[in-house]
Amino acid sequence: MASAVDMLxxxxxxxxxxxxxxxxxxxxxLGASPIVFYVGFDPTAPSxxxxxxxPLMAMxxxxxxxxxxxxxxxxxxxxxxxxxxxTELRKMMTIDEIAANRGGIEPQIRRFLSDAxxxxxxxxxxxxxxxxGYLDFLREIxxxxxxxxxxAAEAYKQRLEKGLSFLELNYQLLQAYDxxxxxxxxxxxxxxxxxxxxxxxxxxxDLIRRLDRVEAFGLTFPLLTTAAGQKMGKTAAGAxxxxxxxxxxxDFFQYFVNVDDRDxxxxxxxxxxxxMDEVRRLGALAGAELREAKAxxxxxxxxxxxxxxxxxxxxxxxxxxxEEGGTDASIPTYTLARGAKMVDVLVASGLxxxxxxxxxxxxxxxxxxxxxxxxxxxxxxxxxxxxAGGVLLHAGKKHVRRLVEG
Numbered sequence: 461m462a463s464a465v466d467m468l469x470x471x472x473x474x475x476x477x478x479x480x481x482x483x484x485x486x487x488x489x490l491g492a493s494p495i496v497f498y499v500g501f502d503p504t505a506p507s508x509x510x511x512x513x514x515p516l517m518a519m520x521x522x523x524x525x526x527x528x529x530x531x532x533x534x535x536x537x538x539x540x541x542x543x544x545x546x547t548e549l550r551k552m553m554t555i556d557e558i559a560a561n562r563g564g565i566e567p568q569i570r571r572f573l574s575d576a577x578x579x580x581x582x583x584x585x586x587x588x589x590x591x592x593g594y595l596d597f598l599r600e601i602x603x604x605x606x607x608x609x610x611x612a613a614e615a616y617k618q619r620l621e622k623g624l625s626f627l628e629l630n631y632q633l634l635q636a637y638d639x640x641x642x643x644x645x646x647x648x649x650x651x652x653x654x655x656x657x658x659x660x661x662x663x664x665x666d667l668i669r670r671l672d673r674v675e676a677f678g679l680t681f682p683l684l685t686t687a688a689g690q691k692m693g694k695t696a697a698g699a700x701x702x703x704x705x706x707x708x709x710x711d712f713f714q715y716f717v718n719v720d721d722r723d724x725x726x727x728x729x730x731x732x733x734x735x736m737d738e739v740r741r742l743g744a745l746a747g748a749e750l751r752e753a754k755a756x757x758x759x760x761x762x763x764x765x766x767x768x769x770x771x772x773x774x775x776x777x778x779x780x781x782x783e784e785g786g787t788d789a790s791i792p793t794y795t796l797a798r799g800a801k802m803v804d805v806l807v808a809s810g811l812x813x814x815x816x817x818x819x820x821x822x823x824x825x826x827x828x829x830x831x832x833x834x835x836x837x838x839x840x841x842x843x844x845x846x847x848a849g850g851v852l853l854h855a856g857k858k859h860v861r862r863l864v865e866g
Contacts, residue, residue: 481678503561507703510693536589613659639664687722716758732760795866
């Protein structure tokens with residue numbers, strides 16, 4: 461197993477560390493023996509997205525170093541809704557919706573825990589949160605929290621301006637209670653999460669210290685944003701999901717091929733297992749040579765999420781679509797009838813998130829069907845466009861579909 465300095469140094473060198481609670485003591489524990497740690501994932505959607513890769517990759521690095529991961533699926537906390545990073549109350553979800561979402565994200569999480577084998581655990585906090593007796597919980601756990609301190613946390617301060625519900629105020633107590641339960645059941649001593657979870661994580665370490673008289677630790681990751689300050693994983697066609705049915709592997713691959721040049725080195729460190737010497741070599745490339753770094757990033761990230769065979773398939777498809785004239789059958793195909801409006805085709809094929817966005821793209825000259833530029837928002841796909849074997853529809857320089865007549 462990696463030593464304490466090695467483990468924290470590895471995480472910091474690759475860009476995973478924003479803040480650490482109890483760093484000297486944590487370093488000593490990491491060096492003395494393997495530890496048990498956890499990361500929570502609330503099933504608020506049917507799939508995780510690109511931003512979720514940061515905690516997943518951090519867990520994988522820790523597991524590879526011999527530490528024991530616990531992934532907590534938050535079906536209980538999702539019933540309350542985390543106010544962190546939100547300007548308004550989250551949409552209330554039914555128990556059936558939460559359960560369906562859990563079924564979608566659990567296999568995605570388990571893929572990243574494979575290196576831990578039987579050491580890894582995936583648990584659901586609904587198991588211990590849903591049966592809680594309210595009065596008992598208030599007396600045992602609620603009595604340990606200061607409302608003044610809670611409202612001083614950044615997550616709550618932001619929400620106070622527009623209104624913070626009593627329901628959401630309970631979220632921090634529940635997350636802290638998760639940590640307490642995991643310490644008592646599994647010997648978990650470290651919680652990791654996004655930097656917007658810092659206040660919630662500290663609440664857990666403090667609760668453990670008060671009730672169990674032992675030390676617990678926290679580590680947060682920087683939130684994954686682009687060099688332009690935007691949330692990573694948002695595109696004109698919507699979020700970039702890890703589920704291949706929601707974001708096709710081809711589009712997933714292309715997303716990383718087309719990231720901002722300034723983000724390439726950071727993403728190679730965070731989202732691949734490439735050695736840091738290779739990350740630095742690729743990250744130092746510039747100009748036309750940077751295409752090699754982006755191709756490596758796209759291949760490695762796709763291989764981690766979808767498997768190396770799929771990554772190789774999408775690499776061939778990308779070369780065919782953008783370098784060799786579109787001869788590869790693995791380019792995503794959309795079947796349509798002649799006479800379909802171009803705006804509708806852009807949306808239905810996943811190249812645009814809405815009709816208004818599709819119209820803007822056409823008006824800006826960003827749509828090309830085969831060899832002709834689409835200039836009119838009322839344009840349709842004519843019989844002459846649908847040649848034998850299909851025709852390529854390009855949306856901007858980054859996205860493509862093969863159109864065939866059905």
